[in-house]
Amino acid sequence: MAAPLELDPSSSALAYFGSELRRYRSAAGLSQQRLGEMVNYTGALIGMIETAKRMPSRDFAERCDEVLGTDGALGRLWPLVNRSNFPSWFREYVELEATATSIRYFEPQNIPGLLQTEDYARALMEACWSDSIDRRVAARLERQRLLEHATPQLWAIVDEAVVRRPVGGRDVMRAQLKRLLELMASRRIVLQVLPYDVGAHACSDGAMTVLGFNDGPDLVYVEVHGSGHLIEQAEAVQSAQYRYDLARASALSPEASAAKIEAVMEEL
Template sequence: MANIQKLDPCASPLDYYGSELRRLREANNLKQGQLGDIIFCTGSLIGQIETTKKVPTRDFSERVDAALGTDGVFSRLIGLVLRSQLPTWFQPYAEMESCASYISTYQAQLVYGLLQTGDYAQAVLATGMPNDLDNQVAARLERQRILERERPPLTWVVLDEAVLHRPIGGREVMRKQLQRLLDLAHHRWVRIQVLPFAAGEHASLDGSFTTMRFDDDPDVVYTEDIVSGHMTANPDTVREAARRYAHLQAAALSVEASAALIARVMEERYGDPARLEERAMA
């Protein structure tokens, strides 16, 4: 008789997902291999997810829902599962972010997480040499689903111009990332401004920060240090963050001029080398 691993569904979102997958699969009288055949994966993958050895994806969850007729159970669970794969210290921020009605952020080094492409996110997260890089990338991309809601948070991003020039992941990754920023320029709920080098000294030379506003709760300011993140609703800190952000917005290029700068940097720094050489010789 096969040794069936017992699961504690209360241990974690991933354990709960695995136990529900096993329970509902068995309720449909399907073996792991049979379910795998239906959703075009191996029975081994089904077993690994049921025993929490593998983290499911959103695509997998949607296919399981369709195969088992579970009315979106796994598609709803997957967000919680992927959020649980974020670093423990970051999970409270992700929870607050998902509830915010307005997000304003200044980023001095990197593109804001909600605006990152998968390849850019992978290059950034790989610098920490995690053992579960794919899961962390999936979790970061899952966060971005809040921008796809019927009424997403208004997200206002000020990027230091240095972010555009720092070649994270290489030429092609950066080109696609900057194109992503340009595409988001047409998003009704996203505003992107670039703080140009010409601004010189500015109100947040000491680093990046994010403020989140909620419908029924106090504003929260979030900052990070080298090992963790910190949130506070201290009124003095919130006021100081608002003051700094107002100065940053005033010093930054307009949304339209920012898009033009992003497009120019994308072509001049990350465009096709052959085309750039032809243009220079013309």
């Protein structure tokens, strides 16, 4: 029987992770089955990860580091692998998001990604994509680890349509709105609803995200189908920030926004 072809570790971040896992496992004298037993995963999964056929989780990487004594090597590789789950045009934004000290959203269509429940995110992914749904959802949820830290400060303005559109059905949407209320109550985010009766407003031309940094100028990110664009020019950034502030002034207060969300939950 022919030997299996060697995995090319330079072909992708996932392939490099797989080759490093195999190298550490072989050096430890463990079979795939035995390593799987030790980290509470299946040997079959070990084999699939080693051949770049399955995406490892952060938990998997950390458990393997502990068992194999790698001094955290696989855990340090994992963020590179995770970034490969994002479209190439979105990766720079994800890296900047992770270092931002403030994030301000205006969103006319959907709950911002960092605030989505797993079921809500999955419903969106299934509506927009036909492949790699599990990987896309896992990558989005991983970004939410930012919420575990004191920074960044999150401020979101969402159109009333965002809280009324039953993405995933009534039960999924009710759980999503409950999640927003919990985040608002814990002071982890500030959220305002821009009501229908405002009519035209300063952000009527679409969604945007303003990223703030302590050690550099603010940036604005805008997205259209299949691509994203970072705005760095000072004048354009200032214009976007001004329009954001105008929309914020037109939106309901955080307290009134919470009451609006509670009312929608009752309707659901």
